[in-house]
Amino acid sequence: MKKIIGLVGEIASGKGTVSKYLQEKHNAKVYRFSDVLREILSVLYLDCDRKNLSELSLCLRETFGEDILSNALVRKVLNDEHDLIILDGVRRKEELKFFDEIEGFQLVYVECDIKDRYKRIIERGENMDDKNKTFEDFKKDHERDAEIRIRELKERADKVIDNDGSLEELYDKVDKILTNG
Amino acid sequence: MEKIVLGITGEIAGGKGTITAYLEDKHGASSAKFSSALRDVAKRMHLEENRENLQKISTMFRENFNGNILSEVIYEDVKEMKSEIIVIDGVRRMADIEFLKRLPGFRLIYTDASMENRFERITQRGENADDNTKTFEDFKKDHEREAELQIKGLKNEADFVVDNNGTLKELYDQIDKIIKGLKEKK
Numbered sequence: 163m164k165k166i167i168g169l170v171g172e173i174a175s176g177k178g179t180v181s182k183y184l185q186e187k188h189n190a191k192v193y194r195f196s197d198v199l200r201e202i203l204s205v206l207y208l209d210c211d212r213k214n215l216s217e218l219s220l221c222l223r224e225t226f227g228e229d230i231l232s233n234a235l236v237r238k239v240l241n242d243e244h245d246l247i248i249l250d251g252v253r254r255k256e257e258l259k260f261f262d263e264i265e266g267f268q269l270v271y272v273e274c275d276i277k278d279r280y281k282r283i284i285e286r287g288e289n290m291d292d293k294n295k296t297f298e299d300f301k302k303d304h305e306r307d308a309e310i311r312i313r314e315l316k317e318r319a320d321k322v323i324d325n326d327g328s329l330e331e332l333y334d335k336v337d338k339i340l341t342n343g
Numbered sequence: 344m345e346k347i348v349l350g351i352t353g354e355i356a357g358g359k360g361t362i363t364a365y366l367e368d369k370h371g372a373s374s375a376k377f378s379s380a381l382r383d384v385a386k387r388m389h390l391e392e393n394r395e396n397l398q399k400i401s402t403m404f405r406e407n408f409n410g411n412i413l414s415e416v417i418y419e420d421v422k423e424m425k426s427e428i429i430v431i432d433g434v435r436r437m438a439d440i441e442f443l444k445r446l447p448g449f450r451l452i453y454t455d456a457s458m459e460n461r462f463e464r465i466t467q468r469g470e471n472a473d474d475n476t477k478t479f480e481d482f483k484k485d486h487e488r489e490a491e492l493q494i495k496g497l498k499n500e501a502d503f504v505v506d507n508n509g510t511l512k513e514l515y516d517q518i519d520k521i522i523k524g525l526k527e528k529k
Contacts, residue, residue: 198387205380206404206412207419214408221407225399226390234389 163266164245165340170252170315171272173303174279174286176325176332180272181250183333188340191244194251195231216308228256236260246340254311255318270339271319275326276301345448346427347525350434352497353454355485356465358507358514362454363432365515370522372428375420377413377435398490414442421446428522436493440500452521453501456508458483 167184169177184190199218203210222230235257239247252258252269261267280300287293295303303309316322323335349366351359366372381397390396404412417439421429434440434451443449456464462482477485485491498504505517 201387202384205383206408206416208408208412217407221403222388225403226388230388230390234387237389 168249174282175274190246352434356461373426377433
């Protein structure tokens with residue numbers, strides 16, 4: 163049976179690392195809710211920073227309904243032939259609406275201490291505005307509605323992975339989730 | 344060499360697409376459409392590409408990012424194009440024109456046709472999912488939308504007005520004349 167794993171966790175908690183590992187070691191196909199947002203921003207010649215991403219996500223949902231991103235993604239996923247599919251970066255329970263109904267779907271919450279996460283976000287600079295962030299700025303980011311909603315998803319998760327240890331420990335935990343279903 | 348950049352405007356089914364296709368086929372023009380970014384977004388979001396959704400997307404971008412965003416997209420697209428003639432199909436607002444005038448070599452063409460002729464054409468082509476089932480009354484109502492009201496006013500801004508109540512050949516002749524004139528001027 164096809165397995166679909168939704169990854170959720172706060173900024174820089176290790177979702178990307180987990181999904182990369184699943185991609186490389188377990189031949190998973192990775193989808194991100196933000197992929198389509200990034201594609202749209204680039205069509206519009208707008209910067210792919212966190213502000214534009216969340217602005218776009220918000221106005222799409224306001225205009226076309228809360229399910230719009232979930233609907234767009236679920237269609238892609240259902241047409242995909244891979245045995246293992248990862249949804250990287252689940253952010254809101256509405257995004258799970260259609261996935262919850264699919265047999266073989268699991269929500270996995272990745273958890274990690276805020277100081278470690280701050281270190282990572284500065285190092286990777288994935289979004290244009292990340293590099294100059296202070297620890298105070300970073301803490302403030304966590305008060306945003308979007309971040310609060312992410313933490314709320316922990317309760318709904320089928321599994322919680324603690325990412326305060328080494329990479330190897332993280333990978334072991336991921337492997338266990340795959341073998342134990 | 345300076346490019347010839349032609350903005351095409353006119354009411355729904357006034358012949359904008361026909362003119363654009365002719366310029367592409369006969370004059371080797373490249374085209375940039377206001378609606379192509381909108382259709383692109385609709386496709387990616389799995390939304391039906393009907394007039395209502397495309398307008399919602401357009402309004403959403405203008406209100407949340409910037410009022411001229413679609414003109415800016417076209418502006419950047421056109422700058423990257425290499426052809427001698429570039430057609431911009433679907434110029435709809437005064438503000439778009441103000442923006443596009445900054446493109447060197449920009450000219451606006453307005454295509455004019457009667458409501459009856461345009462209705463006949465729109466029901467035949469079915470470009471948008473909701474066009475085929477439209478009644479003449481629905482069609483007249485579409486013209487009361489703000490977007491359509493603005494288009495009429497663009498006639499005064501146009502460098503050229505073509506009359507598209509006649510045959511295709513008559514339309515093409517008017518376009519050929521415009522292109523010839525612009526090339527001679529260069």
